[in-house]
Amino acid sequence: MFIAQQMLITLRLVLMTIILLTGISFTTLAEEPIVRAQNSSDDVTDSKGLNSQAQNLTTSTIEVTIAKGAAALGNKAFSPDSANVKLGQNVTWTNGDSQFHTVTSGTGPDDPNVANEFDSKALSPGEKFSHGFSNESLAGTDVAYFCQIHPTMIGTITID
């Protein structure tokens, strides 16, 4: 167990060193941060491309927060409102508001494919919902989602 932990730490150090030594510019990645942490307690707090990229090597979950007062925030109800994931990654939504909300795939209540990809059902304040985007047919697509209780709340997950 100890050896495995040591190896993991060493691996991370080696990866960071390689990234620093090669001096690759990740500024293009920084234009659209893949991971944008909303909680100060989250360990992914750096929006610079370098750290986001390093984090991406070790995490498979993207965090999205339902913002305070989300019902009135429209396309800013989810933070980030547009998140990029790689095929196989999970997205975890946290209800950071004091009201109930859902996270439901589709462009709105009239979408014939509503809830086909995912549907959290009603999330109480503080409750989390996770969904994995592993279906290969999703690669390169945008998955729209909204809140069934407040359909003006809309967000997008872009699958690389």
Ligand SMILES: [Cu+2]
């Ligand atoms: Cu809602």
